[in-house]
Amino acid sequence: MRRIEGTPAPLPSAGGAIGVLDLQGGVFEHLDHLQRLGIDARPVKQAKEFDGLAGLILPGGESTCLARLLRIFNVEPLIVGKFREGMKLWGTCAGAILLARTLTGEKPHLGLIDIEVERNSFGSQLDSFTCEAPIPDVSPDPAPLTFIRAPKILRVGQGVKVLLKIRGFIAAAESPDVLVTVFHPELTGCLAFHRYFARKCGLQPRPDEGGLDPSWDNTSWTRFARIV
Numbered sequence: 001m002r003r004i005e006g007t008p009a010p011l012p013s014a015g016g017a018i019g020v021l022d023l024q025g026g027v028f029e030h031l032d033h034l035q036r037l038g039i040d041a042r043p044v045k046q047a048k049e050f051d052g053l054a055g056l057i058l059p060g061g062e063s064t065c066l067a068r069l070l071r072i073f074n075v076e077p078l079i080v081g082k083f084r085e086g087m088k089l090w091g092t093c094a095g096a097i098l099l100a101r102t103l104t105g106e107k108p109h110l111g112l113i114d115i116e117v118e119r120n121s122f123g124s125q126l127d128s129f130t131c132e133a134p135i136p137d138v139s140p141d142p143a144p145l146t147f148i149r150a151p152k153i154l155r156v157g158q159g160v161k162v163l164l165k166i167r168g169f170i171a172a173a174e175s176p177d178v179l180v181t182v183f184h185p186e187l188t189g190c191l192a193f194h195r196y197f198a199r200k201c202g203l204q205p206r207p208d209e210g211g212l213d214p215s216w217d218n219t220s221w222t223r224f225a226r227i228v
């Protein structure tokens with residue numbers, strides 16, 4: 001596993017790792033959160049890297065770009081194949097767009113969870129915002145939420161549970177095998193969603209010590225910017 005400097009060493013894993021799809025977007029921010037929880041985590045894009053994954057995170061970024069890369073690198077059949085074998089999925093923002101069965105006014109991509117998503121539903125990048133909300137299934141404390149040119153989940157189908165609804169739109173939902181959030185927990189000090197997903201994958205993350213990760217600050221994620 002490629003370790004990120006400054007994060008704790010992983011605990012001995014109860015079996016399986018979590019991969020973060022490494023095509024575009026917020027890959028290292030997710031890896032950092034998983035490693036803070038002691039989860040064996042790695043970036044993935046090639047077939048052999050998908051072996052032994054209990055779960056896969058499709059990060060936020062730009063869904064049109066991600067969808068093109070999925071096709072160019074032929075990653076789509078890998079994700080669908082491993083999903084059918086039991087690998088759990090979590091899509092954040094653009095990742096949730098890729099996983100939705102219905103996209104308002106556009107052709108869907110992977111279609112692995114029965115939700116309808118409307119892209120760029122709040123407006124432009126300038127309409128990005130942060131807020132806080134209690135999410136009882138996921139976190140004992142109110143969670144900080146970061147929405148970046150976010151989509152809205154307009155409706156969920158049968159077998160999909162709404163985890164968070166604010167201001168009339170659905171911001172987080174899950175089926176037994178797929179979690180979707182239209183915000184970015186990986187850009188906050190909140191580890192609750194990563195802990196929740198790790199448990200959904202059957203893994204044992206470090207237990208909740210309450211509140212935000214004290215070693216995370218608002219600039220923590222900037223050290224992952226892949227600018228050369």
Ligand code: GLN
Pocket residue numbers: 059060061062063064092093094095097119120148149150151
């Ligand atoms: N607006 C982006 C899209 O439609 C999603 C933004 C994000 O992932 N933060 O793909």
